[in-house]
Amino acid sequence: MKGVTMNPFYLLLGSEGALADRALAKLQAQLKEEKAEFTTIDASDALVGDIADALAPSLFSERRALIIKDLQDLPEDSKAEVTRYLDQPDPTMTVIFVHKGGVKGKALLDAIKKIKPEIIPCDAIKKESEKEDFVKGLFQDAGRKATPGAIKAMVGALGTDLRELQSAVSQIALDAPAGAIDEAMVDKFHQGRIETTGFDVADATIDGNLPVALITLRSALETGTDPVMVTSAIASSLRSLAKVSGTNRGTKSFELAGQLGMAPWQIDKARRQLQSWTPRGIATAVEAIAKADADVKGASSDPIFALEKALQTITAAHGQR
Amino acid sequence: MTSVFDHLVGQEHIIEILEGAVAASRTGEESQEMTHAWVFTGPPGSGRSSAAVAFAQALICPNNGCGTCNDCNSAKTHGHPDVEIIRTEGLSIKVEEVRELLTRVAWAPSMGGWRVVVMEDADRLTESAANALLKAIEEPGTRTVWLLCAPTLHDVLPTIRSRCRHLQLRTPSLEAVTNVLINRDHIAPGMADFAARVSQGHIGRAKYLAINESVRSSRKTIMQLPLQLGSLAAAFQAAQTLVDLATAEANAVSDERDEKEVEKLQEAYGKGATGRGMATGGAKAVKELEKEQKSRSTRMVRDSIDGALLDIATFYRDAMMVQSGNIDSMINTDMREQIESYAASSPSHSTINKINAIMEARENLARNSAPLVTCEALMCQLARK
Numbered sequence: 200m201k202g203v204t205m206n207p208f209y210l211l212l213g214s215e216g217a218l219a220d221r222a223l224a225k226l227q228a229q230l231k232e233e234k235a236e237f238t239t240i241d242a243s244d245a246l247v248g249d250i251a252d253a254l255a256p257s258l259f260s261e262r263r264a265l266i267i268k269d270l271q272d273l274p275e276d277s278k279a280e281v282t283r284y285l286d287q288p289d290p291t292m293t294v295i296f297v298h299k300g301g302v303k304g305k306a307l308l309d310a311i312k313k314i315k316p317e318i319i320p321c322d323a324i325k326k327e328s329e330k331e332d333f334v335k336g337l338f339q340d341a342g343r344k345a346t347p348g349a350i351k352a353m354v355g356a357l358g359t360d361l362r363e364l365q366s367a368v369s370q371i372a373l374d375a376p377a378g379a380i381d382e383a384m385v386d387k388f389h390q391g392r393i394e395t396t397g398f399d400v401a402d403a404t405i406d407g408n409l410p411v412a413l414i415t416l417r418s419a420l421e422t423g424t425d426p427v428m429v430t431s432a433i434a435s436s437l438r439s440l441a442k443v444s445g446t447n448r449g450t451k452s453f454e455l456a457g458q459l460g461m462a463p464w465q466i467d468k469a470r471r472q473l474q475s476w477t478p479r480g481i482a483t484a485v486e487a488i489a490k491a492d493a494d495v496k497g498a499s500s501d502p503i504f505a506l507e508k509a510l511q512t513i514t515a516a517h518g519q520r
Numbered sequence: 521m522t523s524v525f526d527h528l529v530g531q532e533h534i535i536e537i538l539e540g541a542v543a544a545s546r547t548g549e550e551s552q553e554m555t556h557a558w559v560f561t562g563p564p565g566s567g568r569s570s571a572a573v574a575f576a577q578a579l580i581c582p583n584n585g586c587g588t589c590n591d592c593n594s595a596k597t598h599g600h601p602d603v604e605i606i607r608t609e610g611l612s613i614k615v616e617e618v619r620e621l622l623t624r625v626a627w628a629p630s631m632g633g634w635r636v637v638v639m640e641d642a643d644r645l646t647e648s649a650a651n652a653l654l655k656a657i658e659e660p661g662t663r664t665v666w667l668l669c670a671p672t673l674h675d676v677l678p679t680i681r682s683r684c685r686h687l688q689l690r691t692p693s694l695e696a697v698t699n700v701l702i703n704r705d706h707i708a709p710g711m712a713d714f715a716a717r718v719s720q721g722h723i724g725r726a727k728y729l730a731i732n733e734s735v736r737s738s739r740k741t742i743m744q745l746p747l748q749l750g751s752l753a754a755a756f757q758a759a760q761t762l763v764d765l766a767t768a769e770a771n772a773v774s775d776e777r778d779e780k781e782v783e784k785l786q787e788a789y790g791k792g793a794t795g796r797g798m799a800t801g802g803a804k805a806v807k808e809l810e811k812e813q814k815s816r817s818t819r820m821v822r823d824s825i826d827g828a829l830l831d832i833a834t835f836y837r838d839a840m841m842v843q844s845g846n847i848d849s850m851i852n853t854d855m856r857e858q859i860e861s862y863a864a865s866s867p868s869h870s871t872i873n874k875i876n877a878i879m880e881a882r883e884n885l886a887r888n889s890a891p892l893v894t895c896e897a898l899m900c901q902l903a904r905k
């Protein structure tokens with residue numbers, strides 16, 4: 200058929216969901232270019248006949264595609280529908296199998312491999328350098344360039360979950376101004392990532408600025424921020440202060456980053472804030488925020504009042520000698 | 521002759537009542553001694569559900585609860601057609617579950633005699649579930665005996681508890697727990713004494729501690745935390761250590777169980793050794809199970825943190841004992857010197873404040889407060905002079 204450049208069969212094989220997602224997105228873009236109609240089936244939900252229906256020849260011989268996700272979970276009863284098709288493929292059709300690998304559904308997998316599909320390996324990524332390549336590739340997909348420092352910073356912060364990494368890259372690619380994406384932009388993204396409004400309240404509170412803290416609290420709650428997000432943002436800021444308070448002033452922040460589990464910019468920020476905090480003041484503040492947390496979880500009938508009271512106590516503890 | 525009641529530690533006062541009820545039940549009629557609804561209450565670990573299960577065994581056993589016959593064994597292992605043991609891991613028992621239970625127990629007992637339902641966490645009945653249950657309890661002339669368990673009578677809906685006979689279990693004495701560990705579980709006397717003391721009458725916890733080296737070692741770390749609160753950063757570190765250890769302990773238990781449950785479910789959906797896949801709906805059922813397991817494990821982590829806080833409370837309790845000249849009843853005898861020097865350096869009113877702070881933190885955790893910040897605030901309070 201005219202205009203078909205894709206293979207009749209693809210096999211996305213391996214346990215790394217983020218890689219499979221990425222490969223699938225590319226194939227789908229190609230399919231769209233070829234104006235193909237495509238159907239997606241989750242193997243675990245497939246009922247008898249679903250796959251046969253999707254593979255049945257079309258009356259209009261248009262370009263079509265079928266994507267079967269989680270092939271390893273395909274019910275026994277549906278497997279024959281796939282193997283039957285393997286013997287007599289339809290030239291207008293592209294079938295994309297997504298399989299997590301492993302022993303589950305191995306016989307079917309072997310049958311598919313026999314017809315020589317294009318195999319795209321999606322094995323789990325463990326090495327730092329491979330993760331960095333992955334991030335680099337994602338930025339390229341989005342038409343952006345990132346500095347090696349920015350890529351390292353992203354892998355360092357979110358490398359345990361590639362899907363998280365994936366969504367962070369697409370967010371930064373959209374938000375960052377034109378030009379190469381550098382570390383500062385990644386930092387800015389992290390700051391914004393955890394409920395911006397909660398952290399706005401936290402910043403004002405830790406700076407001892409009660410009027411601004413109260414105003415941002417009101418607007419955060421009005422725009423739908425959960426009070427729990429506010430208490431957890433303040434608790435997390437206080438935790439940073441407490442951790443950094445135990446370190447030697449002379450040690451460089453990047454040297455402490457690993458030990459404290461904090462980004463260097465967070466350490467620098469905490470050091471600045473610590474200038475107006477005493478250990479006793481921080482202790483008072485964390486007790487107040489723990490109480491507010493219990494209150495917003497239902498110990499108090501008026502959670503907003505409880506939060507406002509905590510902000511008062513904490514801002515009063517700021518600058519206390 | 522052995523009896524299922526032998527295993528109830530330090531509960532002689534209720535054994536007498538239960539034996540009377542079993543004897544009266546043989547007439548097959550309801551009587552003053554044998555009513556068909558009971559509530560067992562007692563502090564955690566006092567064995568309220570063991571008492572209820574023993575009673576259930578005695579009611580269906582031809583030898584009044586010998587503990588060795590088929591009926592006794594199958595009653596305990598959920599294999600007896602006339603005994604239902606309802607054990608919940610979830611946060612609540614919902615009305616649908618009670619309705620389903622009621623249809624299951626609607627028939628007459630298969631072997632004559634009595635049908636017994638043990639509900640281990642009657643305090644978790646939702647209000648509508650309790651009302652559904654109430655109807656069944658009120659129904660006259662049925663052959664079903666209801667044995668409800670709860671921490672206190674207060675935890676049971678008033679309408680239900682007014683229809684039940686109430687049995688209050690006691691916290692068993694130190695000697696009683698030690699003896700059980702030695703005689704029943706074959707634990708060395710020194711270890712049994714230690715485990716019984718630090719578990720404060722909680723038999724299950726005592727046994728768990730006595731047979732698990734890793735549990736003892738994390739308890740040891742946790743018991744040192746009150747002595748490591750020299751700076752703000754140290755107090756926060758202590759909170760992190762406590763949450764991490766408690767989480768690891770809870771996960772060690774739940775991971776293994778979760779895996780087994782998933783395997784069992786997969787088998788039920790036809791996943792066999794031959795590499796066959798699961799039948800339709802299997803993957804979905806597994807996902808649902810995993811969701812349930814997640815909420816259960818959150819609860820287990822909370823319980824585990826609560827246990828660690830109770831442990832820490834014993835440090836201050838001991839310090840208070842020392843401060844009031846009561847050194848004989850010390851729980852943490854292995855820390856005697858450390859506790860004595862702490863007691864000498866800190867005023868007794870501050871020790872009381874610290875115990876109160878721990879109890880308040882526990883209450884907040886029970887209300888779902890964020891574990892880490894709750895512990896951080898607590899450690900800051902404990903760090904005060």
Ligand SMILES: [Zn+2]
Binds near residue numbers: 583586
């Ligand atoms: Zn028996």
